[in-house]
Amino acid sequence: MMENTTPRKALQMVVIAAVALMFLLPLYWLTISSLRPEEDIFRYLNPFGLWTVVPNRITFDNIVNLWSGAFSRAIVNSLVVSFVTVIVGLAVCAPAAFALAVISFPGRGIIFSAMIVSFLIPFDAIAVPLYSIMRGLNLQDTYVGLILPGVGNGLAVFLLRQFFQSIPKDLREAAMVDGMGWFQIFWRIYLPLSKPALISAGLIMFIFQWQAYLWPLLIAPSNDMKVAAVALAQFSTAYNVSFGLIFAGAMFLSLIPMLIFVCFQQYFTGSVAATGSKE
Amino acid sequence: MSPGSRPWSGVQRSMSNWAKIRVATVFLLPAVLSVILLRLWPALLAIHTSLLAPRAISYSLENYIYIFTDPVFLNSVRVTLVFALIVNPLQVAIALGLAILMNNKLPMTGLWRSAVLLPVAIPQSVSAVIWAAAYRPDGLFNSLLQAVGIGPQRFVTSPDQALASIILVVSWIGVGYWMTMLMAGLQDIPKSLYEAATIDGANAWQRFRYVTLPQLRRPLTFVLVADTVANFLVFAPVSILTKGGPQGSTDLIMNQIYTNAFVNGDPGSAAAATVVLILLVLAIVLVQFRLMSDRSER
Numbered sequence: 001m002m003e004n005t006t007p008r009k010a011l012q013m014v015v016i017a018a019v020a021l022m023f024l025l026p027l028y029w030l031t032i033s034s035l036r037p038e039e040d041i042f043r044y045l046n047p048f049g050l051w052t053v054v055p056n057r058i059t060f061d062n063i064v065n066l067w068s069g070a071f072s073r074a075i076v077n078s079l080v081v082s083f084v085t086v087i088v089g090l091a092v093c094a095p096a097a098f099a100l101a102v103i104s105f106p107g108r109g110i111i112f113s114a115m116i117v118s119f120l121i122p123f124d125a126i127a128v129p130l131y132s133i134m135r136g137l138n139l140q141d142t143y144v145g146l147i148l149p150g151v152g153n154g155l156a157v158f159l160l161r162q163f164f165q166s167i168p169k170d171l172r173e174a175a176m177v178d179g180m181g182w183f184q185i186f187w188r189i190y191l192p193l194s195k196p197a198l199i200s201a202g203l204i205m206f207i208f209q210w211q212a213y214l215w216p217l218l219i220a221p222s223n224d225m226k227v228a229a230v231a232l233a234q235f236s237t238a239y240n241v242s243f244g245l246i247f248a249g250a251m252f253l254s255l256i257p258m259l260i261f262v263c264f265q266q267y268f269t270g271s272v273a274a275t276g277s278k279e
Numbered sequence: 280m281s282p283g284s285r286p287w288s289g290v291q292r293s294m295s296n297w298a299k300i301r302v303a304t305v306f307l308l309p310a311v312l313s314v315i316l317l318r319l320w321p322a323l324l325a326i327h328t329s330l331l332a333p334r335a336i337s338y339s340l341e342n343y344i345y346i347f348t349d350p351v352f353l354n355s356v357r358v359t360l361v362f363a364l365i366v367n368p369l370q371v372a373i374a375l376g377l378a379i380l381m382n383n384k385l386p387m388t389g390l391w392r393s394a395v396l397l398p399v400a401i402p403q404s405v406s407a408v409i410w411a412a413a414y415r416p417d418g419l420f421n422s423l424l425q426a427v428g429i430g431p432q433r434f435v436t437s438p439d440q441a442l443a444s445i446i447l448v449v450s451w452i453g454v455g456y457w458m459t460m461l462m463a464g465l466q467d468i469p470k471s472l473y474e475a476a477t478i479d480g481a482n483a484w485q486r487f488r489y490v491t492l493p494q495l496r497r498p499l500t501f502v503l504v505a506d507t508v509a510n511f512l513v514f515a516p517v518s519i520l521t522k523g524g525p526q527g528s529t530d531l532i533m534n535q536i537y538t539n540a541f542v543n544g545d546p547g548s549a550a551a552a553t554v555v556l557i558l559l560v561l562a563i564v565l566v567q568f569r570l571m572s573d574r575s576e577r
Binding site for chain 2: 106
């Protein structure tokens with residue numbers, strides 16, 4: 001047994017690395033292409049050689065051009081929509097989760113089930129009818145129209161409720177004896193104790209909005225209100241495309257969530273584990 | 280413990296149910312409103328629209344009859360089912376394989392795990408744009424194929440390869456996420472079970488078959504269902520890479536709904552298809568609840 005563990009481990013490490021590199025390949029190609037002059041991007045692909053994987057000329061022109069064009073407006077839109085969604089979304093979901101986890105009001109079970117089942121209707125499935133409602137409310141091409149779908153998030157409510165339930169009862173019993181009301185208990189005891197869960201929930205909402213494609217495509221078609229994901233896609237299907245700009249835009253749109261993701265990975269995997277295995 | 284020794288239960292009881300309902304209403308109101316506005320109302324509107332045939336003033340099932348006799352819609356249902364039958368088992372199998380492979384304490388594994396998970400963080404539309412460039416005749420993939428002696432392929436422009444190309448993109452995007460969920464499940468399996476199996480002389484395959492698989496039942500069910508639902512809703516990659524073509528070979532149902540509503544200007548048919556999709560998804564999720572609660576009762 002013992003003597004074959006080392007080569008086996010080495011083999012396992014090689015296999016893992018090979019698989020991971022396959023997953024990284026498109027991202028690596030994206031990165032080097034965004035740093036290449038326009039005419040070099042497809043030039044060295046065939047035949048496959050050293051210059052295919054190592055850029056021989058590096059330029060930041062694509063990135064500079066990206067920011068000077070209309071795309072910068074789209075990126076600002078995406079950032080505004082995503083960050084406001086996180087703040088408003090937490091303000092909507094955290095109190096709801098608190099009521100469902102802590103206040104033992106009659107009918108709590110029914111409300112919780114009704115909410116979870118409603119949120120099980122995937123958002124994209126009802127995007128088309130929701131679009132005709134929001135157009136009727138004159139919310140087309142507005143930030144409100146873009147942000148609203150992200151603020152009510154069933155997964156965030158579920159996650160926060162679960163976390164609130166794990167906070168010992170004794171804390172709120174003591175607070176009640178001290179004369180605190182529900183609002184104070186929520187604001188001064190539960191929220192400060194729930195940072196990891198709040199970050200997980202915020203992350204879910206951020207990624208929901210940063211990922212969004214179908215909804216912003218419908219609700220915000222004007223050039224001023226277009227979000228970056230939509231702008232990039234339309235860019236790439238335009239007749240006379242600049243691949244330098246496309247790659248620079250894709251790079252930027254990928255980099256932001258990847259950075260956030262790397263910084264908060266433990267919270268993200270925590271939320272995944274919580275929803276996946278311990279329901 | 281006697282009730283009297285817990286001061287809080289006294290406080291709780293002294294609060295009338297009405298007071299609690301009032302407080303809970305305030306806390307719940309924004310979320311309940313968002314559920315009604317963002318989920319129930321559009322779902323009801325979809326039902327309403329789907330029951331109104333073009334230029335009709337009373338409800339009928341005409342739109343449903345129409346879409347289920349429309350060869351374009353039927354083709355999209357067929358493509359969606361073929362896609363689901365391939366992509367879901369494929370993704371879950373790869374995610375399980377990766378989860379088992381990466382569930383170790385070897386150096387660097389954490390880093391490689393993040394590498395597999397990274398595509399999840401990227402917007403699907405952005406991934407689609409990257410892959411669209413890679414699938415070009417002079418793109419990355421043909422270059423790689425050429426390097427190993429395989430001639431150029433048409434990928435998304437070939438009716439035979441387009442759906443497979445879409446499957447490859449969505450799997451690259453999603454597999455890391457499902458892997459992470461399954462790894463959490465793997466870590467919950469008691470080590471003693473593997474030790475006992477080894478003592479009983481079980482080989483690696485038997486340990487997988489008789490320890491890992493049964494112990495992973497719950498997370499595997501969850502992943503399979505969540506993945507199935509997610510894959511019924513694939514839109515951005517299709518919309519960007521193929522627009523449903525060539526020859527309808529990638530016309531997944533979300534793309535069909537979008538085309539009906541906004542290209543063909545047929546809201547009734549789009550709404551009927553939406554209702555079918557919602558019912559399908561809810562049915563799958565309810566089956567999941569059944570499967571998962573069976574387990575906890577035993």
